[in-house]
Amino acid sequence: MSTTPQTTPAPAAAGGTGTAPVLTVSHLKASINGQQVVEDVTFSVPSIGITALLGRNGVGKTSSIKAILGLIHRDAGTVELEGRPIHTLPTHRIVQRGVGYVPEDREVFAGLSVAENLRLSERDDHPRRELVESLFPDLVKRAQQAAGSLSGGQQQMVSLARALMNDNRVLLVDEPTKGLAPKIVGEVADALEEAAKTVPILLVEQNLAVVRQLAAGAIVLSDGHVVHTTDSATSFLDDDTLVTRHLGVGTGPAPKGA
Amino acid sequence: MSTILLLLVTGIGLGAVYFLVASGLSLIYGLMGVLNFAHGAFLTLGALIGWETARIMGADSWGGFALSLLVGCLVGALLAALTEFVLIRPLYERHIEQVLVTVGLNLAAIALFEGIWGTDPVFIQGPTWMGMTTDVLGAQIPNHLFITILVAGLVLAGMVLFLKRTRYGMIIRAGVENRSMVTALGIDVRRAFTLVFTIGGAAAGLGGVLASHYFGYVSPLLGGSLLIFAFIVTVIGGLGSLAGAAVASVLVGVLQQFANYYWSIGDFVVVILLAVVLLTRPSGLMGRKVATA
Ligand SMILES: Nc1ncnc2c1ncn2[C@@H]1O[C@H](COP(=O)(O)OP(=O)(O)O)[C@@H](O)[C@H]1O
Numbered sequence A: 001m002s003t004t005p006q007t008t009p010a011p012a013a014a015g016g017t018g019t020a021p022v023l024t025v026s027h028l029k030a031s032i033n034g035q036q037v038v039e040d041v042t043f044s045v046p047s048i049g050i051t052a053l054l055g056r057n058g059v060g061k062t063s064s065i066k067a068i069l070g071l072i073h074r075d076a077g078t079v080e081l082e083g084r085p086i087h088t089l090p091t092h093r094i095v096q097r098g099v100g101y102v103p104e105d106r107e108v109f110a111g112l113s114v115a116e117n118l119r120l121s122e123r124d125d126h127p128r129r130e131l132v133e134s135l136f137p138d139l140v141k142r143a144q145q146a147a148g149s150l151s152g153g154q155q156q157m158v159s160l161a162r163a164l165m166n167d168n169r170v171l172l173v174d175e176p177t178k179g180l181a182p183k184i185v186g187e188v189a190d191a192l193e194e195a196a197k198t199v200p201i202l203l204v205e206q207n208l209a210v211v212r213q214l215a216a217g218a219i220v221l222s223d224g225h226v227v228h229t230t231d232s233a234t235s236f237l238d239d240d241t242l243v244t245r246h247l248g249v250g251t252g253p254a255p256k257g258a
Numbered sequence B: 001m002s003t004i005l006l007l008l009v010t011g012i013g014l015g016a017v018y019f020l021v022a023s024g025l026s027l028i029y030g031l032m033g034v035l036n037f038a039h040g041a042f043l044t045l046g047a048l049i050g051w052e053t054a055r056i057m058g059a060d061s062w063g064g065f066a067l068s069l070l071v072g073c074l075v076g077a078l079l080a081a082l083t084e085f086v087l088i089r090p091l092y093e094r095h096i097e098q099v100l101v102t103v104g105l106n107l108a109a110i111a112l113f114e115g116i117w118g119t120d121p122v123f124i125q126g127p128t129w130m131g132m133t134t135d136v137l138g139a140q141i142p143n144h145l146f147i148t149i150l151v152a153g154l155v156l157a158g159m160v161l162f163l164k165r166t167r168y169g170m171i172i173r174a175g176v177e178n179r180s181m182v183t184a185l186g187i188d189v190r191r192a193f194t195l196v197f198t199i200g201g202a203a204a205g206l207g208g209v210l211a212s213h214y215f216g217y218v219s220p221l222l223g224g225s226l227l228i229f230a231f232i233v234t235v236i237g238g239l240g241s242l243a244g245a246a247v248a249s250v251l252v253g254v255l256q257q258f259a260n261y262y263w264s265i266g267d268f269v270v271v272i273l274l275a276v277v278l279l280t281r282p283s284g285l286m287g288r289k290v291a292t293a
């Protein structure tokens, strides 16, 4: 088993609120084309608020999320959603159970209109169109425009809107502010803050100012393992030694690059 | 002038047959990443059973012809759906194995058809009107071309409407772009796989019946020779693009007719066109990026 140096392993909930976690990942291993990209990851996501998943570039944050969703091959380990195993299910069933996904590079369907992108994401007869339209009024105006013709920020709104359209148990949001202008970063962060009032979120985010604004707890990955778990993202970010060791950067806004 | 018009309409007619084969190939590849070598078998079986149907009903009757179209279409659809369900689906995401299994099915199907119908082409006929010609601006246009072009046009319109107006059409368009993101929205994309196979097989089956009237015979090898050109059309048009398949079909058909008539090098010209398109636009006339699976 993996040893976790200088850590506070919290096997139950990182949030420490006493409620059961919404998502529990245990000893997850996953590979892409036979190459192991998630080595042995164990963590849980509290059932309220935003939990940050942090770590250097290439450490396996995106791969962990894809492994939870079954988008890449899982070699071992378990994933439970509200106590029920989901790691045996195919991706579409996992999502139908209530796991919303906002992928790293937005992945909107460029040739489909904004309205079609949103309609495609509606999983039942009660899509939350009002919520989505109030969060992203811009998308209403651009409903008939091809999603591929939108700016990066607008595409991110489409990608977020697709996940918020349904009544999810948890959202997995991967670097939603990546490559966006500072003003748009703020808008995306505000939308996430609003969304987090109704659904717990596991958020991968490189912009530490955004992490500060949004995240309650944090899970830190290094070398394919969870090396640090805390229910106070702020206290982690305030600890320069920890931040430098695990993220390789000083604190502060918008650090970019490897 | 009349020769040019005749060549043009004959070329469009040939393009219409190509389109009926290439449309399915293109959608199947676009959505699933599978080059379907069994597509020719769908066409051949549609043509053979279609012809049997017409013969029973009376080959020169309109009822027999209409029924042969319907039966050819259904037979193609059924064989294609069965192929997807029994052979392709168990090999989910294993693209090389999927292609190999379609190659195997194609060989087995040809052997089976030859066992039943023999290796010689069977010359066929339709209603008397289809064997006659119509004078258009001095050109004597064979009447069967009008039907072939009309049917292909209707199939194209139907496919466009389906892709644009229905939820499954939307899933197919999205899946051609990014299949894994479709599943990540909670959609079982495999149902769309069966659907594109069925639609593609139906079009190929129709194409088989019409091709047998275009060439005047049916044979177990009918599908194989058409499949090669349909593949070329699909690549020129852009894998996964229905509009590309339509444009490229007509382009290839017309070019082939002209080059054949004036210099007897129709097939050669098609290969040159393929090379030119691949060098200047590697993803085809209307294709998106090909690299990502
Ligand atoms: N398609 C792929 N094929 C092979 N290796 C990959 C692929 N995608 C990512 N990796 C590798 O997996 C590791 C983890 O990547 P990723 O999960 O994207 O990290 P992060 O999201 O933390 O930046 C990296 O070493 C990366 O090189």
Ligand SMILES: [Mg+2]
Residues within 6 Å of the ligand: A061, A062, A063, A104, A175
């Ligand atoms: Mg990443």
